[in-house]
Amino acid sequence: MKLTFIYATLLLVPALLLGNFEVSQKEKTALIDLYHSTNGAEWSVPWDLEASVDTWKGVTLKDGHVVSINLFRNNLAGTLPESIGRLRYLTHLNLAFNSITGVLPKDIVKLKSLKVLRLEMNRIKGSLPLGIGQLQELEVFSMFNNFLNGSIPATFGELKNLRELNLSSNNLKGIIPDSIGNLTKLEALGLFENNLEGAIPEEMGKLGQLRELVLANNQLGGEIPAEFSQLASLKILQIQNNRFDSYTGLIQMDTRQFLVFDTDEKSLNPRFNDIQLQRSRMADTKFEDDDDNE
Missing domain, CATH: 3.80.10.10 (Ribonuclease Inhibitor)
Known part of the structure; x- marks a missing residue:
């Protein structure tokens, strides 16, 4: 019985250690989409896509999910990808003081956990989403x-x-x-x-x-x-x-x-x-x- 308990614990420890550093492929892909669609190679501090997601500037993980992105004044230029709506655990999104263009992705209203959305001082056009009340x-x-x-x-x-x-x-x-x-x-x-x-x-x-x-x-x-x-x-x-x-x-x-x-x-x-x-x-x-x- 004790051996079984110890074995189960040993299996659990790596999962706990990795929990805050590994994210699902779906969320990681959404981050990579954001990187490429906003000219990530030219950011003031670009992400190393070969490194672990937890090392990427402005990305905060919790329990294996992306909960915060803060790329304030980081020279983002381009449009926001529709896949940003896949970051369902996101509570804070701060992309203020950049050069983001285009319109707001329609799936941004799927970010049901979002508490803070800062997109000021960009070049975003178009209308505000009618579904904003979902947030x-x-x-x-x-x-x-x-x-x-x-x-x-x-x-x-x-x-x-x-x-x-x-x-x-x-x-x-x-x-x-x-x-x-x-x-x-x-x-x-x-x-x-x-x-x-x-x-x-x-x-x-x-x-x-x-x-x-x-x-x-x-x-x-x-x-x-x-x-x-x-x-x-x-x-x-x-x-x-x-x-x-x-x-x-x-x-x-x-x-x-x-x-x-x-x-x-x-x-x-x-x-x-x-x-x-x-x-x-x-x-x-x-x-x-x-x-x-x-």
């Missing part, structure tokens, strides 16, 4: 400063764990969907510098955790919702360079809560407009320092 674990979705077009899918409102949504500096058009008001954990919303129009939905007044709201440089109109007075956590509000008819919704707000308060209505506590900031690209740079933590 129920998502906490961060950041794609500022790309060439995205089309509208903001209402299905973003299904991402109940979302804390940060940054779509600034794209070519998005249409309205801000009412469903954004469902994101009760949202702390930062950046829609700066797009072609958004229509009124700000009153449902956004339900975003009690919201600390930063940047809607500047769009074509938004109508009135500022009275429900904005419920945004007690808000510290940064930038709504300048739009087409609002009335700012009465801001009058009920306690402007003492703000660190930054920027609006075209200068009669509203102009002392906040005297703060000297590089505000024109604030939404594009605020989260850059977080990359090593995400």
Whole structure:
């Protein structure tokens, strides 16, 4: 009996030792596809495809699966392969500050474990996936400063764990969907510098955790919702360079809560407009320092 137990243990030990270093061929192939489709040989730090996957820059393994890819500012150039959707255990994907082109792979919505998706400062075009609501674990979705077009899918409102949504500096058009008001954990919303129009939905007044709201440089109109007075956590509000008819919704707000308060209505506590900031690209740079933590 003891010998049987010892033998079974000896068989188990190599499996445990290899568990964090070996991945399935399907996941490894997906990584290799990413390497080749983004000109891996020219990366700042390329992968040695002959070496073990656990030695590849930015790849984190757990229990034999790829759980994180962080290739921030690594000179990726090219398109994202459709096979990236095979990395079903991926929780963090950070490919920000590169030169990625093309459109988002349709299978990116199959990454059901994904918590953080950072693709900011690339050259990705096309529309946002309608199936984005399938990524129920998502906490961060950041794609500022790309060439995205089309509208903001209402299905973003299904991402109940979302804390940060940054779509600034794209070519998005249409309205801000009412469903954004469902994101009760949202702390930062950046829609700066797009072609958004229509009124700000009153449902956004339900975003009690919201600390930063940047809607500047769009074509938004109508009135500022009275429900904005419920945004007690808000510290940064930038709504300048739009087409609002009335700012009465801001009058009920306690402007003492703000660190930054920027609006075209200068009669509203102009002392906040005297703060000297590089505000024109604030939404594009605020989260850059977080990359090593995400």
